[in-house]
Amino acid sequence: MDRIVEIERLTKTFSNKRGIHDISLNVQRGDVYGFFGPNGAGKTTVMKMMTGLSRADQGKVRLFGHDVATHYEQAMAKVGVLIETAEAYEYMSGRKNLELAASLYPELARRRVDEVLELVGLSSVQHEKVGHYSLGMKQRLGLASAILSKPELLILDEPTNGLDIEGMVQIREIIMRLAREEKITFFISSHLIYEMELMCNRIGILSDGKILTEGILSEQLKGRFATLEEFFLHEVNKERGTVSHA
Numbered sequence: 001m002d003r004i005v006e007i008e009r010l011t012k013t014f015s016n017k018r019g020i021h022d023i024s025l026n027v028q029r030g031d032v033y034g035f036f037g038p039n040g041a042g043k044t045t046v047m048k049m050m051t052g053l054s055r056a057d058q059g060k061v062r063l064f065g066h067d068v069a070t071h072y073e074q075a076m077a078k079v080g081v082l083i084e085t086a087e088a089y090e091y092m093s094g095r096k097n098l099e100l101a102a103s104l105y106p107e108l109a110r111r112r113v114d115e116v117l118e119l120v121g122l123s124s125v126q127h128e129k130v131g132h133y134s135l136g137m138k139q140r141l142g143l144a145s146a147i148l149s150k151p152e153l154l155i156l157d158e159p160t161n162g163l164d165i166e167g168m169v170q171i172r173e174i175i176m177r178l179a180r181e182e183k184i185t186f187f188i189s190s191h192l193i194y195e196m197e198l199m200c201n202r203i204g205i206l207s208d209g210k211i212l213t214e215g216i217l218s219e220q221l222k223g224r225f226a227t228l229e230e231f232f233l234h235e236v237n238k239e240r241g242t243v244s245h246a
């Protein structure tokens with residue numbers, strides 16, 4: 001199978017002793033990979049290292065077979081990223097923002113802006129100023145910008161954070177549509193277990209900076225657990241049991 005993301009023994013300790021410890025995981029082409037963990041588990045820390053925004057103390061991240069720390073441009077060539085809330089010029093229209101972003105990729109056809117506006121459901125409001133957009137619309141504009149260059153992998157940190165139910169459903173539907181129609185592989189973090197369960201085929205569960213378990217969702221649940229929430233609580237208790245017996 002084609003490994004798109006390989007994370008090997010990634011470790012980083014901040015001066016306050018928090019951080020991430022010995023994280024390893026793989027994402028295969030076509031996966032919608034859910035990187036699940038409660039607040040403070042270490043998701044953003046891992047994602048910043050995946051995208052070269054921060055350096056690991058130890059371990060490696062390879063994207064499309066290229067080490068992010070040593071071969072950044074090759075590693076990121078087919079990657080779109082949305083970490084934390086999407087930024088855009090509020091005084092410009094959604095369309096103008098995308099045209100500006102598209103100008104960074106001279107090889108892109110002009111109709112790509114129309115295509116991405118349609119894919120994220122913003123065609124009808126493309127000429128309105130971003131300052132008048134709702135948070136959900138801004139997140140969708142961020143997604144549109146991240147897919148302009150037709151990435152094969154999209155890394156999204158908490159894409160539905162702060163959105164209302166309608167906004168969450170819209171983002172979820174867009175992600176599923178992009179996975180299906182544009183064949184994008186996804187690596188998505190969330191602390192919302194229900195979201196992960198609805199969208200993802202593979203899940204890595206992070207708690208206190210460590211991976212508790214990683215694998216194919218249906219295999220993880222294997223008829224033993226009705227929901228991902230039950231499975232998560234089982235894994236956390238198992239880890240705590242292990243720790244207390246150590």
Ligand SMILES: Nc1ncnc2c1ncn2[C@@H]1O[C@H](COP(=O)(O)OP(=O)(O)OP(=O)(O)O)[C@@H](O)[C@H]1O
Pocket residue numbers: 014015016018019037038039040041042043044045046191
């Ligand atoms: N620059 C930093 N200096 C010190 N501690 C940090 C730093 N960045 C993160 N941490 C700590 O590392 C841990 C992991 O943080 P991280 O932001 O990666 O978690 P997260 O899973 O993304 O959580 P959230 O869902 O709240 O964003 C937390 O305890 C956090 O306080």
